Amino acid sequence: MEYLDFEMPIKDLQDQLAKCQVIGEESEVDVTETCKKIEEKLAKAKKDIYKNLTAWQRVQLSRHPNRPYTLDYIKALCGDTFMELHGDRSVKDDKAMIGGLGKIGDQSFMFVGQQKGYNTKTRQYRNFGMANPEGYRKALRLMRMAEKFGIPVITFVDTPGAYPGLEAEERGQGEAIARNIFEMTRLKTPIITVIIGEGASGGALGIGVGDRVYMMENTWYTVISPESCSSILWRSWEYKEQAAEALKLTGDDMKKQGLIDGIINEPLGGAHSDREGAFKAVKDQILKAFGELKDLSEADLVAQRMDKFSNMGVYKE
Template sequence: MEYLDFELPIKELQDQLEKCQVIGKESDVDVTETCEKIEKKLVETKKDIYKNLTAWQRVQLSRHPNRPYTLDHITALCGDSFLELHGDRNVKDDKAMIGGLGKIGDQSYMFIGQQKGYNTKTRQYRNFGMSNPEGYRKALRLMKSAEKFGIPVVTLIDTPGAYPGLEAEERGQGEAIARNILEMTRLKVPIITVIIGEGASGGALGIGVGDKVLMLENTWYSVISPESCSSILWRSWEYKEQAAEALKLTAPDMKKLHLVDDIIKEPLGGAHTDREKTFLAVKKAIEANYDELKNLSPKDLINQRMDKYAKMGVFKG
C-alpha cells in the first residue's frame, strides 16, 4: 500500500500494529491489549486526518496510484456484459477514451470514460488519460448510437485534461470538445456523469454535460489544475496548495455552488482502500438517478438539462 505525505502517521501506526502482531505470533508474550490500543489509535488517527482534508490533499487522493480507474469501475458494474467499441470512423481509435455497451442488472447503458494506465507502459499506451480529438469524436459516435436505440449514457470522468499536443490542435481539439458539449445538451436519452478522479478543464467537459452530475467524495472538478493555476499566477508550482483552495474545486465546493447534483461518499481513506464498497456506492447512485430520469420524455429531458445549465453562474447580489 502506498501512502501520501499526510498519511504518514497512519503508516507509522500500521507498521507498529503489524510488528505487534508478529511478536504475538512468534513468542509466548500476550500482546492482545497492546494491539487493541494501537488499533484504536489507528482508527482515531484516520478519522482525524480524513475529516479535515484540505483541497490539495483531496487532489492528491484523486490521483492515488491505487485508485480505481474507469475500466475498473465498468468491470465491477457490468462484469462480463461489457462490450468495448472502438474508433471514431475518421482517424483512429483513441486509447485514452474508452466506451461500450454494458448492463447493470437488466438495464443496458452506454459507458464512456477516460482511462489512465497502471504503470509506465500502460500510461504511455493510454496517453495518461488525455484524449485526442478522435477520442471525443468516438465518444460522440457512441452517444449518438445510444440515442438511436434509446439507451441511457453513463460517462466516467478521470482526466488531467485534453491532450495539448500540436497534432491534437491540428485535428481540431477545441472543435471536437465544443461539438460534444453542444450535442450532449440535446441528446434525447438520459445522461449520468460521474467524476471518479480528476475532472480537469475541457478534457472533462467534453463528456461532462449530464442530466445528473455526481462526484466521488475525494475528486476534483475545475477549469484548471492547481499546479497550472499556480504556475500562471505565481510563475511557480510552489503555490499549488493555495491555488487548490482558491479554485473551490472539491466535491463539497461544487455541490455548494450547484455545479454538481450529488456527492458519492467514499470509504474512510479514499476509494482505493475499499474498492468493492466504492463500486457498490457508484452502482447505487447510477441506478437511483436513472430511476429519476427514465420516465421523462425526450423533450422534458432536454428542457430540464438546458434549464439546469442555464441557471449556473446566476446569483442575486
Template sequence: MEYLEFELPIKELEDQLQKCKVIGDESDVDVTETCKQIEKKLQETKKEIYKNLSAWQRVQLSRHPDRPYTLDHIKALCGDSFLELHGDRNVKDDKAMIGGLGKIGDQTYMFIGQQKGYNTKTRQYRNFGMSNPEGYRKALRLMKSAEKFGIPVVTLIDTPGAYPGFEAEERGQGEAIARNILEMTRLKVPIITIIIGEGASGGALGIGVGDKVLMLENTWYSVISPESCSSILWRSWEYKEQAAEALKLTAKDMKRMKLVDQIVKEPLGGAHKDREKTFLAVKDAIIKSYDELKNLSPKELVNQRIEKYSNMGVFKS
C-alpha cells in the same frame, strides 16, 4: 500500499500494529491489550486525518495510483456483459477514451470514460488519460448510437485534461470538445455523469454534460489544475496548495455552488482503500439517478438539461 505524505502517521501506527502482532505470534508474551490500544489509536488517527482534508490533499487522493480507474468501475458494474466499441470512423481509435455497452441488472447503458494506465507502458498507451480529438469524436459517435436505440449514457470522468499537443490542435481539439458539449445538451436519452478522479478543464467537459452529475468524495472538478494555476499566477508550482484552495474544486465546493447534483461517499481513506464498497456506492448512485430520469420524455429531458446549465453562473443582485 502506497502512502501519501499526510498519511505517514497512519503508516507508522500500522507498522507498529504489525510488529506487535508478530511479537505475539513469535513469543509467549500476551500483546492483546497493546494491539487493541494501537488499533484504537489507528482508527482515531484515520478519522482525524480524513475528516480534515485540505483541497490539495483531496487532489492527491484523486491521483492515487491505487485508485480504481474507468475500466475498473465498468468491469465491477457490468461484469462480462461489457462490450467495448472502438474508433471514431474518421482518424483512429483513441486509447485514452473508452466506450461500449454494458448492463447493470437488466438495464443496458452506454458507458464512456477516460482511461489512465497502471504503469509506464500502459500510461503511454493510454496517453495518461488525455484524449485527442478522435477520442471526443468517438464518444460522440457512441452517444448518438445510444440515442438511436434509446439507451441511457453513463460517462466516467478522470482526466488531467485534453491532450494539448500540436497534432491534436491540427485535428481540431477545441471544435471536437465544443461539438460534444453542444450535442450532449440536446441528446434525447438520459445522461448520468460521474467524476471518479480528476476532472480538469475542457477535457472533462467534453463528456461532462449530464442530467445528473455526481462526484466521488475525494475528486476534483475545475477549469485548471492547481499546479498550472500556480505556475500562471505565481510563476512557480510551489503555490499549488494555495491554488487548490482558491479554485474551490472539491466535491463539497461543487455541490455548494450547485454545479454537481450529488456527492458519492467514499470509504474512509479513499476509494482505493475499499474498492468493492466504492463500486457498490457508484452502482447504487447510477441506478437511483436513472430511476429519476427514465420516465421523462425526450423533450422534457432536453428542456430540463438546458435549463439546468443555463442557470449555472447566474448572479442575482
C-alpha cells in the same frame, strides 16, 4: 500500498500493529491488549485525517496510483456483459477514451470515460488519460448510437485535461470538445456523469454534460489544475496548495455553487482503500439517478438538462 505525505501517521501505526501481531505469533507473550490499543489509535487517526482533508489533499487522493479507474468501475458494475467499442470512424481509435455497451442488472447502458494506465507502459499507451479529438468524436459516436436505440449513457470523468499537443490542435481539439458539449445538451436519452478522479478543463467537460452530475468525495473538478494555476499566478508551482483552495474545486464547493447534483461518499481512506465499497456506492447512485430519469419524456429530459446548464453562473444583462 503507497502512502501520501499526510498519510504517514497512519503508516506508522499500521507498521506498529503489524510488528505487535508478529511478536504475538512468534512468542508466548500476550499482546492482545497492546494490539487493541494500537487499533483504536489507528481508527482515530484515520477518522481525524480523512474527515479534515484540505482541497490539495483531495487532489492528491484523486491521483493516488492505486485508485480505481474507468475500466475498473465498468468491470465491477457490468461483469462480463461489457463490450468495448472502438474508433471514431475518421482517424483512429483513441486509447485514452474508452466506451462500450454493458448491463447493470437487466438494464443496458452505454459507458464512456477516460482511462489512465497502471504503470509506465500502460500510462503511455493510454496517453495519461488525455484524449485527442478522435477520442471525443468516438465518445460522441457512441452517445448518438445510444440515443438511436434508447439506451441511457453513463460517463466517467478522470483526466488532467484534453491532450494539448500540436497534432491534436491540428485535428480540431477545441471543435471536438465544443461539439460534444453542444450535442450532449440535446441528446434524447438520460446522461449520468460521475467524476471518479481528476476533472480538469475542457477535457472533462467534453463528456461532462449530464442530467445528473456527481463527484466522488475525493475528486476535483475545475477549469485548470492547481499546479498550472500556481504557475500562471505566482510563476511557480510552490503555491499549488493555495491555488487549490482558491479554485474551489472540491465536491463541497461545487455542490454549494450548484454545479453538480451530489457527492458520492467514499470508504474511509479513499476509494483505493476499499474498492468494493467505492464500486457499490457508485452503482447505487447510478441506479438511483436512472430511476429518477427513466420515466421522463424526451422533450422534458432535454428541456430540464438545458435549463440546468443555462442557469449556472452569475451574470447581468
